[in-house]
Amino acid sequence: MVNEIIPKYPAYKDKYLEAAHTWRLPFWDWAKNPRIPQMLRYERITITFGGEPEVEIDNPLYQFRMPNDKKMKVYGVGPIVNFDGGDPLEYGECIGTSRCPSKKELSGDAWAKGVAHDNEVDDNMLKHSSVTDESLFVLASGCIIGSNIDRLFAIWQSLNPDKWFETDIQRYFDQKIVGSGTLITNKTPxxxxxxxxxxxxxxxxxxRDWFKLGYTYPELLSGKETPSQLLEMIHDNYGIxxxxxxxxxxxxxxxPPGVEIIQESEGVKDGVKMYDYALSIKYSKFALGGSPFNIEVFLQPKDGEKTYRTEDFVTNVFNxxxxxxxxxxxxxxxxxxxxxDQxxxxxxxxxVTSYLLKMFxxxxxxxxxxxxxEEVLSRMYWRVVDIGGKPIDEEKWKDxxxxxxxxxxxxxxxxxxxxxxPEFKPPKFIERLGTGLAGSSPPAGVVGNNITVAKINKLSKEVSAGGSIVFSSPSMNQNPPGDYGTGIALLNWDPNSKADPLDTENYDILISMVIKSxxxxxxxxxxxxxxxxxVISTFKPSPWFSDRPKIRVDIKDDQFEIYVDGRKEYSYKRTIKxxxxxVHYYSxxxxxxxxxxxxxxxxxxxxxxxxS
Structure with a gap:
């Protein structure tokens, strides 16, 4: 604006400089306003430059349109599988994007040029059919959406100023292909x-500091907002x-029973204490070969049948x-x-507390x-449907x-x-509800840990003699390239050590197990x-590891006993007691x-x- 556009209109320099210096990139806060913003709804807009006559142009926020109206296939975009079961969607024939095209508009001139049915988008976002409706929801204006995600992250940063980037492993798709190193840090290019x-x-x-980059957000104008001020904004806007x-x-x-008044200090309104409930839904992202799907949860009427009625709908998760x-x-x-593959x-x-309050x-x-x-939620049932809302036979996904x-x-x-x-205690899972498997509270003395490859993972609780560690993986590559190894090492760290904690050489390695497939x-x-x-010692499990392997290590006084998929396979002398x-998990x-x-x-x- 300053260097290219304004010099062309010297008579309007001061006016346009003021406009340039107060220009703002719009963002869409879809949590507060789950409707398509007005500025996205106009197919054409009127603008003017200097004293020139007004001109009408395509609204760039209405849809993305290919340069010079070239078809997308010119740039390598081809047909995409239609998960409704129809013919493949010919994206290569398009010159523009669409929002909620009807079935009839999935081909021909309407499909090629693109259509936008914003009222249908609004309806879909405000009711549960938003993810089961048969029409497609394709939003053109990613920059508005991306700006809001950046804004949310900036608010989180302001509330957590001491938290930042930790060392992590390289991710293949977005880091390996551009030449990043094996470990990614806050200084990785x-x-x-x-x-x-x-x-x-x-x-x-x-x-990290967006102020130094010359911009900020409405809630962070000064950069000196206190956590209390930000929490007040968050509660007022999003604390449903x-x-x-x-x-x-x-x-x-x-x-209602289960809700109590908390007596505050004199002159202050009372607070409230109440039970809060939530669902934890875990699944395999690529269970249907990569096809998107929706997991819907319903509540069976008392003394009624499982009919998947809209009025019995509780919630859903779209994959x-x-x-x-x-x-x-x-x-x-x-x-x-x-x-x-992984x-x-x-x-x-x-x-789901809001749903329960609605029932009340x-x-x-x-x-x-x-x-x-618990009696009410024991009537929950669920199903998996495709992107078009068609139920998928359980036999096709249960395994x-x-x-x-x-x-x-x-x-x-x-x-x-x-x-x-808000104040709350750590949530407890109600074991008899749901599938009976998701997040059920482990017995006393059992602690779960997530272990990430190429990382030294600290256990939530130390394990001593008489205890065990059981490693579980959702997959196993039975045909890896070469005879490279995958290692799991049990480590001990001296809390008085001044050495680098990122280097495994500074740990006592109590036992290292390298799997050579x-x-x-x-x-x-x-x-x-x-x-x-x-000196290396070797054992050969028979049979070999399954496709969903488990490795159990029992820590005895004088040895480690190693189990593979439930079978005791080897005993290793416990020299470092x-x-x-x-745990170090590595290749x-x-x-x-x-x-x-x-x-x-x-x-x-x-x-x-x-x-067990």
């Missing part, structure tokens, strides 16, 4: 983005559960995914292929106390979906002061920090993926007697 004409690359640290709880406490003639290949069998997403798992956390207001629920709510649905419960304390955080062997070893390894504090070649998933789980047990 963000290829291919240059910050100057000499080729200097941006780093995460360079982008808090708002409902306080309204209930202040307006109901009689409080955004795509097949690694297009309709012609050509790979279009290497990241999807990697995710499919059997990526997704967990959605869905609050409609006199379908008498209380929010656990026993009453690959890994669907686990659980219900958690806690008590929330809400203050009428919006600048205060080609030779069907596991090599074991150990070493003290800063010293050399002991220290507790296990960390012996940095260029090769581990034979198990990039993320595995490790359950630690105080006693081997608790291992």
């Amino acid at each position: 963000l290829r291919p983005f240059h910050k100057d004409t000499t080729g200097t690359l941006w780093t995460p640290d360079d982008a 559960s808090r708002r409902e709880a306080l309204w209930l406490a202040q307006n109901a003639d009689s409080l 955004f995914s795509q097949s690694p290949e297009n309709a012609d069998g050509v790979e279009v997403c290497s990241n999807c292929r990697d995710g499919q 059997n990526v798992q997704v967990t959605a956390y869905v609050p 207001k409609e006199k379908q629920l008498t209380s929010l106390e656990p026993l009453v709510v 690959t979906m890994g669907l686990k649905i659980g219900v958690s419960q806690t008590q929330m304390k809400y203050s009428p002061d919006p600048s205060k955080l 080609r030779s069907k062997a596991v090599q074991c070893n150990h070493k003290l920090a800063g010293k050399g390894y002991d 220290k507790n296990v504090t960390h 012996t070649s940095r260029r090769v993926e581990p034979v198990m998933a990039r993320e595995i789980t490790a359950n630690t047990y105080e006693s081997t007697a608790n291992v």
Whole structure:
């Protein structure tokens, strides 16, 4: 604007400079306004430059349109699988994008030029059919959406100023292909983005402070907003559960059981304490070969049937995914292929307290106390449907979906002061609800840990003699390239050490187990920090690891007992008699993926007697 447009209109320089310096990039806060913004609805807009006559142009926010109206296939875009079961969608024939085209508009001139049915988009976003309606929802204006995501992250940064980028592993699709290193840090060059004409690359640290980059957001105008001010804004704009709880406490003639008034100090409105419930829904992202799907949860009427009625609908989780290949069998997403090979798992956390309050207001629920709510939620049932809303036969997904649905419960304390955080205890899962598997509370002395490849993972609780560690992976590559190894090492860290905690050489390696898939062997070893390894010992599990392997290590006084998929396979002398504090999960070649998933789980047990 300043360097290119304004010099063409010298008579309007001051006016246009003022406009340039006060220009704002719009963002769409879809949480506050779940409707298509007005500025996206105009197909054509009128503008003027200087004293020239007004001109009408295409609104760039209305839809994306190809330069010079060239078809998308000119740039390599081809047919995409139609998950409704019809013919492939010929995106290559399009010159513009669409929002909610009808079935009749999925071909021909309307499809090629693109259509926008904004009222239908609004309807879909405001009711549960938004993810089961048969029409497509394609939004053209990504920049408005992206600006809002940046805004949300900036607010989070302001509330968590001491938290930033941690060392992580390289991700193939978006880092390996541009030449990033094996480990990604806050100083890793963000290829291919240059910050100057000499080729200097941006780093995460360079982008941390948006004020230094010359912009900010409405909630962060000064950069000195306090956490209390930001919390007040968040609660006022997005705190639906808090708002409902306080309204209930202040307006109901009689409080429902499970909701209590909290006596605040004199002169201050009372707060409220109430039970809060949520669903945890876990599934395999590529269970249907990459086809997107929707998991719908319903509530069976008391003494009624499972009819999947709209009025019985509770919530849903939509799985955004795509097949690694297009309709012609050509790979279009290497990241999807990697995710499919690794059997990526997704967990959605869905609050349902608002739904229960709605039931209470409609006199379908008498209380929010656990026993009453558990009886109601025990009537939950679910199904999986395709993107067109058509139910998918359970036989087609039950063995690959890994669907686990659980219900958690806690008590929330809400203050009428919006600048205060709600208080709550760690949620507990109600074991008898849902699938009976998702997040059910483990027995005492059992702790779950997520273990990430190429990383030294600290255990939530140390494991000593008499205890066990069980590693589980959702996948196993039975035919890896070469005879490279995938290692799992049990480590001990000296808390008084001043050495680099990112270097495994500074840990005592109590036992290292390297899986060599080609030779069907596991090599074991150990070493003290800063010293050399002991002589390698090898065992060969028979049969070999399954496609969903489990490795159990029992820690005895004098040895480690190793189990593979439930079978005791080997005993290794326990020379370094220290507790296990960390786990190192790695590939012996940095260029090769581990034979198990990039993320595995490790359950630690105080006693081997608790291992099931």
